[in-house]
Amino acid sequence: MTAVTTPTTADQRREPSRFRDWITGGALKDRAVLLLALIVVLLVAMAILDGIGLTSGRFNSDYLASTLIAYVPLALLALAELFVITSGRGGIDLSVGSMVSLTGIVFAMLYQQVGLPLAVAVVLAVAFGALLGAVNGFLTAYLGYPALITTLATFYAYRSIALVVSEQRPISGPEISEFYSAAKAIELPVIGGGLPLVPLGVFTFLLPVAIVAWFVLNRTTYGRKLYAIGTNDTAAQWAGIDTRRTRMMAYVTAGAIAGLVGVYTVAQFASARPDAGTSGSGMALPAITIAVLGGVAITGGIGRLSGILLAALLIVWLNASILLVVPGNEGAQAQLLALGVVLLGASLLSNATIRRRQGGLAKPLSVPGTAPGAK
């Protein structure tokens, strides 16, 4: 009898502690769960404010869907940073904004002024972005430049070329104006009616890239190699991985994605602006910010696609919500405050949880592909 009852009491004792483990150990450390919770909190709070009547406009699914037009470039560039930062050894790309500007100009020239077919122009623009990324990658991976230096230098260089080549004037024309339709909101063909209008760019630009990126990161040897070199460059090299080529490819990927965003911005603005990616504080800083918020470790080797997509969604909806509560100029300012607070809060919080775990000598942060919670 005792031999039978002992294990069941042990099981009963383990049950609540496993739940607590999941809360304190798993859920809070899993960035996706944390971000999802923050998004839910945001939506609930805004729904309440909307109900009381404190918002300047209607906070509904149509509004949320329409803000996704800003979601596409942010999420894509944060995805580019995911590849680069995950490659480790101080990997970072400050030049993505400049690459967006330059590839946008090149795309507009090919499409508008040379008169190439749309598909050819898009492919060439993306290839050109990959080439720009290859310059970053070659300097960083093969010549050993610190990524911060390489991409600081190419940030200046690419931005300068974009402005000089375009003579600092936006490029526009009938073809490009027509291309604007690629970014507008549509009703989905099959499930259309009931759903809010979602910007087409989400389906034509973001989703395909996200699916390919997920597959590459989680289901290919390249993905495994990328996480390996980011986690421990030397160990990866001794394990027979061509670390230089793997690292280089991360920068090439980032460049190609930036090229795609360049094409997207041309559609979004209905013209190719030579400062599309660098005006104001530029696109690189928000992209890096979102990547970090999404749980990408700046030291490399850690980062997941889900975190990126959710973090970008949180930021875009947070910005949109702020504009409803604090309209006008002050709203734009409050967005800066919100981004700063969320970034600092999330990074300090995740740091605290990592440190606590390292104190207990537990396993390092889970890498995509490994079973979560596996001991």
Added chain:
Amino acid sequence: MSTDTVAPAAAKPLSLRRILPPIVTGQEIVLLGVLVILWVLLGIFTPAFLTPASIGPLLVQVAPIALIGVGMTFVIITAGIDVSVAAMIMVSAVTTARMLVAFDIPAIAAVLVAIVIGAALGAINGFLIAYGRVHPIIITFGTANLFQWLGLRVFDSSTVNGIPSTLEFFGRGGAGSTLGVPHSFAIAVIAVAAAWWFLRYAKAGRNLYAIGGNQNAARLAGIKVQPRLVWVYVVTGALAGLAACMVIATGTATLDQSVGSGKELQVIAAVVIGGTSILGGRGSVVGTLLGAILVQTVVSGVTQLGWPTQLGFLFVGIFILVAVGTDLIRERTRRRA
């Protein structure tokens, strides 16, 4: 055994570095050479370049970059980085400008206000970086946003107009220079000299290299790493505050919301062109000063040659790569030797 290993080192041929005074080392000689060549070339192709009327304003432009560069050199030596300096300039500049307009405070008070504001913002960076143990680039991305918000709030969604010429001591005009040397540039040079001495001879200065080389080793060797880090970011903030005074004095009587914009990258460019390793543990403020002059020379030179202004930044990018590239090669040969 020991004589065998010592003998080759003693027999090393006299290198340039051993003859020259220690104030200039490898990277700085290269920089100095490049600067001389550039200035000679620009002097030949644009007759107006090597005149006081052209060099004076150039040095005035260099001053704030070099000044903040001193703090940034400290920061990068400790293996950190500060991308919030532009936002710190903005907050300092707009607050000081508003006080000048509203209360007409004397110059000394204005400078103190600017420095104290900068130092306070730097302290926020320092505490978060030293005790939060998050990578400095993340922290300063975050605080840059906060500071920018703060600055915009002080701006109150408009420009600041009619700033009195209280700070003309730092300015571009006649009151801003003595014997042709702009005061702001002289201040930057004094700051560089003080920082050079500090990094070379003061114990606290040497500690910065130790922290950048290996933070854990430094801690185990008894260096109070965290207070030192806080201090480094406070100094950078204070210098950004002082630089804000120069920015106010150099401009017109109006301050708009783009003040300081892009300065963080210019400062980082000056520091890395000056030979400070972004990986920490190595660097010099003299190099930073030369780097700042080089960047400004390139940008001004391109304009004076009648080329598109934006082309200057392409050359800045190339200079960064060349400067860091020579440093990488030196590092590799040094390790092999």
